[in-house]
Amino acid sequence: MLEDLSHSILDIAENAVNAEATKIVIEIAEGLDENKITMIVSDNGKGMDEDLLSKISDPFVTSRKTRRVGLGIPFLRQAAEGCDGFFEIRSSPGKGTSVTASFRTDHIDCPPMGDLAATLITLLLGWPDKRWIFRYKINGRQFELDSDEIVRVLGDKESLRSCEVATWLKGWIDENLSILRLGGSDQYAQDKKS
Amino acid sequence: MPKIRNLEDLRKIKESAKDLTAARSGGRTRIIVGMGTCGIAAGAREVMTAILAELEKRGIKDVAVETTGCIGMCQFEPLVDVIRPGEPRITYGNVSPEDVPRIIAEHLINGNVVTDKVIGRTD
Numbered sequence: 446m447l448e449d450l451s452h453s454i455l456d457i458a459e460n461a462v463n464a465e466a467t468k469i470v471i472e473i474a475e476g477l478d479e480n481k482i483t484m485i486v487s488d489n490g491k492g493m494d495e496d497l498l499s500k501i502s503d504p505f506v507t508s509r510k511t512r513r514v515g516l517g518i519p520f521l522r523q524a525a526e527g528c529d530g531f532f533e534i535r536s537s538p539g540k541g542t543s544v545t546a547s548f549r550t551d552h553i554d555c556p557p558m559g560d561l562a563a564t565l566i567t568l569l570l571g572w573p574d575k576r577w578i579f580r581y582k583i584n585g586r587q588f589e590l591d592s593d594e595i596v597r598v599l600g601d602k603e604s605l606r607s608c609e610v611a612t613w614l615k616g617w618i619d620e621n622l623s624i625l626r627l628g629g630s631d632q633y634a635q636d637k638k639s
Numbered sequence: 640m641p642k643i644r645n646l647e648d649l650r651k652i653k654e655s656a657k658d659l660t661a662a663r664s665g666g667r668t669r670i671i672v673g674m675g676t677c678g679i680a681a682g683a684r685e686v687m688t689a690i691l692a693e694l695e696k697r698g699i700k701d702v703a704v705e706t707t708g709c710i711g712m713c714q715f716e717p718l719v720d721v722i723r724p725g726e727p728r729i730t731y732g733n734v735s736p737e738d739v740p741r742i743i744a745e746h747l748i749n750g751n752v753v754t755d756k757v758i759g760r761t762d
């Protein structure tokens with residue numbers, strides 16, 4: 446299994462890239478009172494038919510040609526089900542796919558979130574031609590990143606491959622996630638001062 | 640109040656960064672990290688983060704960092720390819736974040752391949 450949720454998100458997002466998606470939405474919702482975290486990765490890629498979809502949790506089902514086993518989906522399913530969570534894939538051929546996994550955060554086997562900002566810059570820098578939308582919601586508040594907006598500021602997509610841009614973006618994402626976790630920018634500013 | 644980063648500030652960063660549009664057409668050095676499931680499980684994301692940090696630390700701006708999917712050499716992941724313009728493509732295998740400063744100093748800067756980590760070469 447992968448180390449933590451941020452690594453799983455990177456991996457599931459890469460499936461979407463391989464399915465020739467042009468737009469990929471990653472949504473994470475955390476309800477602090479209900480001890481639950483839900484992630485949904487949806488794409489507009491080529492999708493899967495019923496037959497493939499029904500077999501996909503089997504590691505010996507893969508459309509890859511370089512290796513006979515596919516590990517990504519079985520990994521995530523195991524991680525979610527291992528902590529009383531929920532796992533589901535919906536897909537329709539030609540339209541796209543959405544993968545939902547939820548986790549009970551108070552369960553002893555719930556994987557930690559890990560470095561989400563590292564996952565996001567890997568996606569932005571790795572596949573700058575895709576449109577990436579990332580939303581993180583905690584108790585009704587949210588942080589949203591839209592790669593179209595970043596590209597608009599930068600003026601071109603290729604600049605996403607620059608290490609200075611990526612490093613700056615990582616700091617920006619980390620900061621926004623901290624603000625979100627602390628419940629707002631006023632609280633964040635106060636914490637930074639003390 | 641401490642300053643909180645604003646997305647618009649990114650414009651200034653971009654202005655000081657080098658134009659990388661020529662990189663893919665062969666004009667500049669490229670570093671490519673394998674980012675399939677096997678790569679991710681072996682630590683490819685950490686290797687990529689280490690590459691960004693090292694380039695940033697040394698102020699190297701004219702390098703394009705890219706990713707690629709699984710190429711079927713899973714036992715050698717994390718895989719990192721270095722392509723200097725006009726030179727063969729060098730593939731490094733089982734790269735850890737600790738190897739990154741050496742590869743950047745020796746290969747990218749000094750032009751000497753780090754032979755003990757090489758698993759492939761394409762002319």
Ligand SMILES: Nc1ncnc2c1ncn2[C@@H]1O[C@H](COP(=O)(O)OP(=O)(O)OP(=O)(O)O)[C@@H](O)[C@H]1O
Binds near residue numbers: 461
């Ligand atoms: N978002 C998606 N859109 C379309 N097909 C998908 C998507 N995600 C997975 N699949 C299909 O399900 C198969 C299994 O996916 P899984 O991630 O488990 O393994 P893999 O991607 O083939 O290999 P690995 O993840 O080990 O590199 C894929 O080969 C692909 O055919």
Ligand SMILES: [Mg+2]
Binds near residue numbers: 459460515517518676
């Ligand atoms: Mg996969």
